[in-house]
Amino acid sequence: MVTLKDVAHEAQVSISTVSAVLGGRAEKLGIKEETRRKVLLTARKLRYRRNGIAAQMKSGRATTLVLLLSDTTQEFVFQVAAAACAEAERHGCFVKLLVTESGEGFRRQLDSVIGQCPAGLLHWANAYENTPLLEQAARECRLPLIYLDSCDSSAAGCVRTDEVDGIRQGIRHLVELGHRRIAHVTDTLPANYARERLDGFRKVMAEFRLPVVEENIFHERQENQKELAAFLQRILNAPEPVTAISCGSDFFAVSVLTQLMRMGVRIPEEVSLIGYADLSFCRLTTPSLTTIHQPFDRIGSEAVKLALSSKYDHPRQLLLPAELIQRDSTGPAPHA
Numbered sequence: 001m002v003t004l005k006d007v008a009h010e011a012q013v014s015i016s017t018v019s020a021v022l023g024g025r026a027e028k029l030g031i032k033e034e035t036r037r038k039v040l041l042t043a044r045k046l047r048y049r050r051n052g053i054a055a056q057m058k059s060g061r062a063t064t065l066v067l068l069l070s071d072t073t074q075e076f077v078f079q080v081a082a083a084a085c086a087e088a089e090r091h092g093c094f095v096k097l098l099v100t101e102s103g104e105g106f107r108r109q110l111d112s113v114i115g116q117c118p119a120g121l122l123h124w125a126n127a128y129e130n131t132p133l134l135e136q137a138a139r140e141c142r143l144p145l146i147y148l149d150s151c152d153s154s155a156a157g158c159v160r161t162d163e164v165d166g167i168r169q170g171i172r173h174l175v176e177l178g179h180r181r182i183a184h185v186t187d188t189l190p191a192n193y194a195r196e197r198l199d200g201f202r203k204v205m206a207e208f209r210l211p212v213v214e215e216n217i218f219h220e221r222q223e224n225q226k227e228l229a230a231f232l233q234r235i236l237n238a239p240e241p242v243t244a245i246s247c248g249s250d251f252f253a254v255s256v257l258t259q260l261m262r263m264g265v266r267i268p269e270e271v272s273l274i275g276y277a278d279l280s281f282c283r284l285t286t287p288s289l290t291t292i293h294q295p296f297d298r299i300g301s302e303a304v305k306l307a308l309s310s311k312y313d314h315p316r317q318l319l320l321p322a323e324l325i326q327r328d329s330t331g332p333a334p335h336a
Contacts, residue, residue: 002048011042022048062119063093065307068100068109068134070125075279076296080124080148083300091308093119106130110137120144120307123156144310146303149294150192157315159303163193166292166322167200168207170246170274173290173324175208178333179244179272183216183235185228185256186248197248197276216242220252229259236265243271243333250275250282250291257285257329268331278325287328295320 004022008015013035020029021039065088069077085095098113100106110133113121120143123134135156138145144157151158174182184201187194198217205212218231235242247253253275257267265271267287275282278293298320310316 002046004048007039007043007046007048010046011039013039018043062117064096064116064118065093065120065122065304066096066098066113066116066118067122067124068098070100072099076277076294077124079296080300080303083297084122084304085300087301087304091304093304093308095122095304100125100130102129107133110134114141114143118143120146120310122146122148122303122307124148144307145315146307146310148299148303150196151317157306157310158317159299159306160317160319161294161299161322162319163196163322164200164203166276166294167197167246168204169322169324170276170290170292171201171204171208171210173326173330174244174246174272174274175210177244177272177330180210180333181213181216181240181242182210182244182246183213183218183242184246184248185218185220185252187252188219194248201246220255225255225259228255229263232256232259232263232265236263236271244330245271245273247273247275250277250279250289253289253291253329254281254285257289267329270334272330272333274330282325282327285329290327290330291325293323293325295323 004015004018007022008018011018017031017035018039020026020031021036022043026036065084067081067084069081071077081095081097088095096113096116096118098109101109114137121134121138123130123145124147135145137143138156146157146159148158149160151160171182182205184198186198186201201217202212216235218228220228245253245256247256253273257273260267260271260273267273273289275289275291276294278291282289282291302318302320306316306318
């Protein structure tokens with residue numbers, strides 16, 4: 001790699017002159033314009049590139065943020081990561097992505113990234129089994145720690161969607177269409193988003209003075225599609241059948257949509273269906289899926305801004321608005 005010394009030797013000037021010119025301090029230090037141009041031409045000729053790590057050590061300003069991810073298979077993770085990288089670049093920083101392990105593997109990963117003196121830690125995960133170790137490291141090293149999308153801890157900052165208001169928008173939409181008997185399909189995992197959205201469903205149904213029937217709440221697992229089919233058969237063939245289904249994610253909504261189509265149920269004529277997240281496939285299903293939009297790009301960019309502006313011991317939390325996206329899977333309640 002070409003160094004300042006190489007440029008200085010080729011241009012026949014001192015290393016301090018090269019440093020001043022390439023650091024934008026030539027005019028301030030009274031360096032002649034002819035010398036400035038000579039240094040710049042030489043640096044370009046030699047393809048000199050600034051050593052960001054060395055500059056960070058000299059200035060004492062950390063320019064790296066670490067984004068820890070427990071899963072990279074979902075499209076929304078890439079939306080978040082891309083937005084975080086773009087925002088960091090605007091601040092003269094960059095983001096290091098790290099796919100986390102568990103147990104001792106995570107401890108080794110954390111020790112490694114902490115040793116690189118980052119400006120802060122960003123963390124995206126469905127479950128927080130690494131939370132105690134992560135928060136201990138952030139506290140000991142006086143680093144801002146920002147959780148993305150969900151957070152149980154008051155010891156860290158957080159950027160997430162207003163889950164309750166997202167559910168509220170969905171239920172209000174169904175109520176305005178005449179629906180009163182509404183089911184909810186959620187996750188069995190100990191994921192914060194699933195718990196928050198289910199709690200939000202119960203709360204919002206009460207706000208609209210609608211009954212929450214526990215038998216009409218289904219906890220989905222990928223391997224139990226037969227149980228989902230039996231659940232749907234039961235709630236649709238009950239004396240007072242459900243006319244709408246709110247789902248805790250778009251993935252659950254697609255599972256429900258698939259089962260209903262196999263059963264010959266017309267959507268939305270017989271049952272309305274609403275998801276949560278607004279992933280790209282929602283536009284491609286038949287019918288297209290009404291859902292709650294999460295601003296994943298803003299989650300990424302705001303997390304970076306929060307990390308760069310926060311103190312490790314003064315965590316801040318930011319709640320971003322959700323937005324109802326109306327498509328073809330919701331319609332007037334039957335006989336409404």
